[in-house]
Amino acid sequence: MQMDSKGKLIPVIEGRKICKRFSSKRGEKTVLEDIDLSVSENEFVVLFGPGQCGKTTLMNILSGLDVPTSGTVYCDGEIVQRPAPERGVVFQAMALFPWLTVRGNVAYGLKARGVPRDEWMERSDYFIKLVGLEGFEDAYINRLSGGMKQRVGIARAYCNDPKVLFMDEPFSALDAQTRYMMQDEIARIWETEKKTVVFVTNNIEEAVFLADRIILLTNCPSHVKKEYRIDLPRPRDYTSRDFLLLRDEITKQMDSTL
Amino acid sequence: MDKRKIISAGLAILSIVLFIFIWYLCTDVLELVPARTLPSPEKVLDSFIKKFHDKNPDGGTLIEHTLASLQVALTGYLWAIIIGVPLGIFMAWNRNVDKFVRPLFDLLKPIPGVAWIPLMIVIFGIGIKSKAAVVFCSAVVPCILNSYTGIKQSKEVHMWVARTFGATRLQMLWTVAIPTALPHIMTGIRVALSSAWVAIVAAELLGSTKGLGFMIQQSRGIYRTDIIIVGMLAIGICGIILSIILSFIEHLVVKGRK
Numbered sequence: 001m002q003m004d005s006k007g008k009l010i011p012v013i014e015g016r017k018i019c020k021r022f023s024s025k026r027g028e029k030t031v032l033e034d035i036d037l038s039v040s041e042n043e044f045v046v047l048f049g050p051g052q053c054g055k056t057t058l059m060n061i062l063s064g065l066d067v068p069t070s071g072t073v074y075c076d077g078e079i080v081q082r083p084a085p086e087r088g089v090v091f092q093a094m095a096l097f098p099w100l101t102v103r104g105n106v107a108y109g110l111k112a113r114g115v116p117r118d119e120w121m122e123r124s125d126y127f128i129k130l131v132g133l134e135g136f137e138d139a140y141i142n143r144l145s146g147g148m149k150q151r152v153g154i155a156r157a158y159c160n161d162p163k164v165l166f167m168d169e170p171f172s173a174l175d176a177q178t179r180y181m182m183q184d185e186i187a188r189i190w191e192t193e194k195k196t197v198v199f200v201t202n203n204i205e206e207a208v209f210l211a212d213r214i215i216l217l218t219n220c221p222s223h224v225k226k227e228y229r230i231d232l233p234r235p236r237d238y239t240s241r242d243f244l245l246l247r248d249e250i251t252k253q254m255d256s257t258l
Numbered sequence: 259m260d261k262r263k264i265i266s267a268g269l270a271i272l273s274i275v276l277f278i279f280i281w282y283l284c285t286d287v288l289e290l291v292p293a294r295t296l297p298s299p300e301k302v303l304d305s306f307i308k309k310f311h312d313k314n315p316d317g318g319t320l321i322e323h324t325l326a327s328l329q330v331a332l333t334g335y336l337w338a339i340i341i342g343v344p345l346g347i348f349m350a351w352n353r354n355v356d357k358f359v360r361p362l363f364d365l366l367k368p369i370p371g372v373a374w375i376p377l378m379i380v381i382f383g384i385g386i387k388s389k390a391a392v393v394f395c396s397a398v399v400p401c402i403l404n405s406y407t408g409i410k411q412s413k414e415v416h417m418w419v420a421r422t423f424g425a426t427r428l429q430m431l432w433t434v435a436i437p438t439a440l441p442h443i444m445t446g447i448r449v450a451l452s453s454a455w456v457a458i459v460a461a462e463l464l465g466s467t468k469g470l471g472f473m474i475q476q477s478r479g480i481y482r483t484d485i486i487i488v489g490m491l492a493i494g495i496c497g498i499i500l501s502i503i504l505s506f507i508e509h510l511v512v513k514g515r516k
């Protein structure tokens with residue numbers, strides 16, 4: 001954790017007045033409008049908003065894969081201009097490398113940085129075990145189920161030990177049952193290996209189940225409508241009274257933005 | 259599944275047996291064609307076995323001719339791979355290399371390999387060099403084309419993953435683009451093998467002192483149809499063996515895809 005000269009905590013990720021416009025033949029489209037947000041260390045922040053509202057766009061800008069039209073992103077107080085290993089991403093489309101085994105995928109980042117073999121073997125072993133894929137180290141990706149693939153994606157991002165982890169609707173392609181299971185898993189992994197996480201979803205249950213804080217985004221052009229701090233004790237229960245109350249309130253807020 | 263395999267194997271054997279039987283009917287049994295024009299399967303088999311040590315009528319045994327053809331074909335073929343594959347990769351990877359090489363490549367691409375034969379004979383004579391050069395010209399085109407298309411198949415999201423792990427551009431080439439392209443590169447190498455084999459026989463038919471094409475050409479002059487067919491069989495068998503070896507290598511190299 002870092003502090004600035006006045007002793008104030010520096011957020012791990014901070015976005016200031018982020019705007020994004022796409023121009024195409026059919027004219028200009030403003031997707032993000034004046035988005036301010038900050039994420040502190042080991043916080044689990046969920047970006048929650050309707051489909052096509054610009055969540056992926058915002059994520060790409062925060063991770064450095066895309067540049068904002070105006071505004072600035074800071075990571076640990078430094079301006080973000082390009083992607084870097086300290087900002088890991090779990091992509092919506094999984095994006096695993098089919099030509100590598102589970103271990104090859106998980107250790108990819110460490111190998112790319114020239115980490116010695118002993119170390120990447122040990123770390124990848126640990127994270128493969130953590131996501132529950134022990135015994136599948138040498139399997140190729142095409143042999144895995146959807147849920148297992150997403151575990152590889154998570155282990156790959158974790159293994160590189162980033163300062164912050166971006167996850168873009170990682171479970172949207174899974175069936176309902178696998179999705180519940182993966183939500184439990186990600187909560188468990190996050191409790192075991194504390195990490196700053198920015199998690200995108202358009203599923204309200206998922207948001208309330210996982211988040212320390214939910215940032216509610218509006219429809220396009222998207223801005224921050226409201227923030228909710230979720231103080232429910234973990235592990236959370238989808239059927240508890242408080243859970244359901246929160247879920248209904250946020251759903252109502254969201255409906256009013258549509 | 260197993261049943262289907264048995265049926266297809268049965269059909270394959272049946273088709274060959276039927277073909278030989280009809281050939282046998284037309285020659286030995288019904289004598290529809292004179293034996294000098296089309297010898298019977300029995301006669302061809304006999305000549306085939308004899309030709310292993312018989313140097314008549316063309317001054318070389320079947321083995322000598324086959325090895326001569328293989329040596330030249332593989333020389334030209336390997337050079338085509340060594341030059342064609344990296345060239346295709348770099349054309350796809352670097353826009354300036356593409357712009358520099360492409361006009362020349364587009365001009366030469368439509369010229370069939372065998373059209374190079376007369377020029378090569380004039381330049382290099384009728385030895386190994388001219389034929390290897392012809393094989394090279396035929397085989398290099400599919401190597402370049404398929405490597406090029408393969409690299410272009412790289413998925414943007416895979417590139418993003420590599421970038422978020424801090425991969426350099428060279429690392430992206432080695433760890434993403436080339437693995438993506440590998441199945442296509444192998445296809446190119448396979449297509450190039452047939453082109454090479456066609457080219458070597460054609461080159462030997464037109465001007466040579468050794469090789470299967472030369473053997474066929476000599477036998478035609480003295481009406482030894484049986485040896486012509488022996489030569490054709492040898493060409494076919496070599497083609498099959500080479501492509502089996504290639505499939506084996508392909509299996510070793512290309513992993514995790516379907």
Ligand SMILES: Nc1ncnc2c1ncn2[C@@H]1O[C@H](COP(=O)(O)OP(=O)(O)O)[C@@H](O)[C@H]1O
Nearest residue numbers: 022023024031050051052053054055056057058
């Ligand atoms: N590269 C692009 N060019 C033009 N428009 C884009 C581009 N990327 C995203 N958009 C537009 O931005 C909007 C938000 O997209 P996205 O961030 O993917 O939404 P979400 O992830 O919330 O579903 C969409 O309407 C989409 O058409």
Ligand SMILES: [Mg+2]
Nearest residue numbers: 055056092169
């Ligand atoms: Mg999205």
